């Protein structure tokens with residue numbers, strides 16, 4: 001595949017279109033759904049039970065939560081006005097995105113901030129009929145900023161249980177290493193993930209995030225080995241901002257069971273064949289790739305090449321408010337790029353459930369719900 005699909009962590013020319021934006025507490029889907037998606041499909045997606053497998057904790061903070069936290073901590077450069085966040089969340093490249101991301105991380109300073117954020121993220125997911133989500137959390141970023149590790153775990157677990165009983169949305173955690181922070185971060189993350197006294201009940205997987213350029217995956221092998229030995233699934237980001245060799249590294253050295261993004265896999269037919277044959281799903285986040293300038297336009301996104309190669313694709317939102325999107329919008333984008341009808345969208349939703357780390361009865365329940373909803377919709 002040519003360079004039009006991929007780039008390294010380098011600045012891109014301005015993207016021709018920006019995803020829709022929302023402010024304050026407007027309904028998530030109303031302002032975001034891809035305007036090119038047929039109205040009927042938008043309504044179908046809005047009611048479709050879904051699973052979200054690639055969404056970041058801090059990156060899911062709604063404009064209301066971010067502005068509330070920014071007002072609490074006036075020393076921060078993050079705007080307190082939700083409308084101003086639209087510009088603040090406009091990124092020149094991946095490195096700029098991480099810089100802004102970390103300024104929001106800096107707003108989360110107490111266990112109560114952590115609990116509030118987690119519970120509100122679950123509320124936003126529930127509004128979109130998300131029944132199950134694996135939320136990527138970076139505990140190192142919080143503990144190194146002084147949040148007590150025990151209090152941090154209690155805060156996320158308390159929010160998880162409250163969200164499940166209040167909204168019916170099941171949350172599970174992926175603890176990720178912020179790769180650019182180096183092996184100290186890897187060591188700390190695996191300790192927090194595997195220490196029996198700390199490890200939260202909801203933890204199912206171990207990841208690796210942040211920039212890829214200059215952060216080779218193989219160095220993290222010993223930490224992934226420990227996490228896997230402790231029963232965690234391996235789900236590193238790879239091939240988001242670097243080439244297919246990073247995806248190979250994630251498979252070979254980190255024993256990845258799913259790949260976060262994996263966008264550049266499209267450049268390597270052997271890799272696509274490998275992913276298809278070994279049923280390694282890609283967690284595709286189309287709007288994220290445009291917002292960070294990793295891919296130039298949605299029409300250049302390689303999602304269709306993945307599907308045509310037989311790779312299992314799941315649709316995800318990554319850092320929805322920062323990218324002016326939500327999961328419903330990502331499904332609308334996928335419907336357009338893959339030319340899907342309601343049944344195709346339902347199959348995509350079932351893919352995510354199937355390759356999630358939920359238990360089998362839980363998977364069966366959500367897939368049955370998706371089927372029942374789709375039949376009801378088509379029989380209207």
Ligand SMILES: O=C(O)c1cccc(C(=O)CC[C@H]2O[C@@H](n3cnc4c(=O)[nH]cnc43)[C@H](O)[C@@H]2O)c1
Pocket residue numbers: 056059098101102105136137138140141142144176177178179180181209210211237240288318319
């Ligand atoms: O917390 C720190 O002190 C710190 C120090 C150095 C580097 C970092 C990071 O690189 C944190 C990056 C953080 O970004 C998260 N994230 C959110 N969206 C994405 C994405 O699309 N691709 C990769 N990473 C993403 C991720 O969870 C990282 O932990 C932090």
Ligand SMILES: [Zn+2]
Pocket residue numbers: 054056209237260318
């Ligand atoms: Zn991500």
